Amino acid sequence: QDEILTDLAKIADLKVISRTSVMKYKSDLERNLREIAKTLGVSHVVEGSVQRAGERVRVNVQLVDARNDTHIWAEHYDRDVADVFAVQTEIAQQIADQLKANLSPAEKAAIAERPTSDLVAYAYYTKAKEIDIYGNWESAENEKAANQKVELLEKATQRDPNFALAYCALAKAQLDVENFELAKKAADTALRLRPDLAEPHLALARYYWLATDSIISLDREAYYARARDELAIVRRMSPNNAEALLIDATVGRHQNRWDASLANLQKASELDPRNGEVAYRLEQIYFEMRRYSELEQFITKQAASGGPRVGALEDPFNWLARMKLAQGDPVAAQSLLEQLPVEYSPGERTWDARYKTALYLRDYDAANRVIAATPANFADEDWAYGEVARARGDKQKAQSAFAAARKKVDTTRGDKPQDADYFAQISGLDAGLGRKEEAISEARRAVEIEPIAKDAVNGPTIVADLALVYAWTGERDRALEQLEIVATLPGYGPTYGDFRFNPCWDDLRGDPRFNKIVAAAKAASR
Known part of the structure; x- marks a missing residue:
């Protein structure tokens, strides 16, 4: 299914919802296609199943007009496993034909191409892509899963050193575990193998974007410019790529392209409405642009549809609390923060919102309690204690805290x-x-x-x-x-x-x- 979606996304004439948004419905036993289509903002839905028996593969697929539950096209395939790529291509072309999409010669060639001739390498690749490390990224198992993903993709590239898409996936997986040098190496290899594909350029753009947030010594302006150069190529080759829009928007904020960045994120949200990263970045840019009404509307819509951020690290209560603080209503912010579920595991921004709420309300005892309860890796407690003491007029205590914080900076920064x-x-x-x-x-x-x-x-x-x-x-x-x-x-x-x-x-x-x-x-x- 993932590869068929990837093929269809190469067709500029089609709006294709990304994998992250459709996989939620994979295991639903009772699918309401009209509701799914409405949630995803589409008119047609592709359903299918794949079964393997020995060296044979059976594929059932159907195209449904979800507006009226009409079956437009259906087909059954019973082929040798070695023909799996041909089946994927045939299905994608049939769907495009049924939807009367116009395919350019380049798009037809892109759909027909096999990613690798090694089925074992392909199996490693697909297994790695099935590993979700974002659905519960606070989990203790997350690091293990991320490393497993790297191992599978390394096996895929070892089996087929010319497997460009596997190198692209490996570059992304290495970024997930913050191996930036290896990520760049994998992306460069993919580009050397297949500069005519969109994916290697996307892999490089992703690297240039994420490296600027993690490697202090980098020239951010130059890296942002390089990311945009690669993204321009991706947009020409794969105009409906939601991740390319996401990266361009995130980089664009830093380059003072606020309106264009917001438009890109809104488009990415249309293409991938259940993508948590896209939702987070939209919430972020609404907040940064002080468009609080739109932020609240978006959060409300996400919550009503069971959106990707509900129950996640950046949850609605947190965003709304920060918004209320920004609007000058710390009492409302406090009320929202008190509604957080007991089992909720707060992140840095939630602790910051709690601290600022107490500070804005001049409840300095409460502010100190928040500081004491905040995990050490989330905040500079000495600075915060000093800030509270200064606000209270306790100069001696404030200076003692600031001195401790200054000493800590000198110690921890080292040769950075x-x-x-x-x-x-x-x-x-x-x-x-x-x-x-x-x-x-x-x-x-x-x-x-x-x-x-x-x-x-x-x-x-x-x-x-x-x-x-x-x-x-x-x-x-x-x-x-x-x-x-x-x-x-x-x-x-x-x-x-x-x-x-x-x-x-x-x-x-x-x-x-x-x-x-x-x-x-x-x-x-x-």
């Missing part, structure tokens, strides 16, 4: 490259410790390394960090100048709720210029 995040982090700590000149110099250095023009997502945060340093070191005018720059920008900068309630801006309150900044941030929220 000093990037913008590093300078932004230590500048806030040094500002809290009263080291004015050092703090300002460090914060300015962070902005130099990663200005908004270079990264439209993280840049506003870096500028806000500089503003905070100015505010905490008595440079009110300079602080306000920086906040005027980021008050209405999309990205990870301060929100209206942050300006309105966060104690960290108390040094600026009462100034008419700050009030204008707060009002501008509120007006930018939709």
Whole structure:
């Protein structure tokens, strides 16, 4: 089924829903095709079954118009296992013919091509693709499954060193276990073998995208540009590829292509409506663009349809709570967070939302309890304790916490490259410790390394960090100048709720210029 979907997706004239969205219905014994079609936004559904008996394979397939439950076409195949690729091609072509899709010569050739001549290698490949490491990625079994996937794909490429699609899948699997060098090697091999296929270019685009988030020393701008170059090729060869749209959108945010990125994600959601990563990225961009009404509508729609994020790490209560904080309603945020199921295992953003809610409500005892309960790998507790103590006016306790956090940074960073995040982090700590000149110099250095023009997502945060340093070191005018720059920008900068309630801006309150900044941030929220 997966390969037939892949073949059909090569046809520009067809809208084909991606595998991640249709596999949910694979084991449903009582299928309501009308409901499935409505949920996925399609008019036709392909059903089928495959049985293997010795060296024979039996395939039953039918094409149904789900709008009226009419069977348009059905066929039964009983072939030798060696003919499995021919059967897949024939089915894809028959479906395209029945739907009256126009196929270009290149599309016909792409559908007819065999991925490998080695059936054992193909078996390893298909078995690896069936392993789902995203459905429950908090599970202790996740790492084991991810490594198993790598092993199967390595076996496939060892059996057939010319199996380009297996190298593409291997590149993705290596990224899942953060073997970036091996991922790049596999993608390069796939491209060398088959530069005429979309998949190797997608594998490289995926690498250039994900590597920028994990390898500090990389030139992000250059890698984003390379990703886009590869994606342009993918879009020409495979215009309905949801993952290509997802990657382009995620990269585009950093390049200040917000509207185009949102459009790409909306299109990806149409093609793969039950894909958790697509749903998460849509929620993320709505939040970053301050389009809170659309975010709430999307979350409500996802929850009503049993969407992919329900019960997952980024669940509706969490997103809605963060939205309420951004809109300046910490009481509503607190109410939402209290509705989280008892069995829910919260991630970093949930702990952050709980902490900010307590902070915005000036419930400092509650904030300290959240800090104490937060897993160590999720937060810098010393910074948080210092922030709470400073808000309370306990200068001695605040400086003690900031000093501990500063020491920890020096110890843990070691010989790692000093990037913008590093300078932004230590500048806030040094500002809290009263080291004015050092703090300002460090914060300015962070902005130099990663200005908004270079990264439209993280840049506003870096500028806000500089503003905070100015505010905490008595440079009110300079602080306000920086906040005027980021008050209405999309990205990870301060929100209206942050300006309105966060104690960290108390040094600026009462100034008419700050009030204008707060009002501008509120007006930018939709």
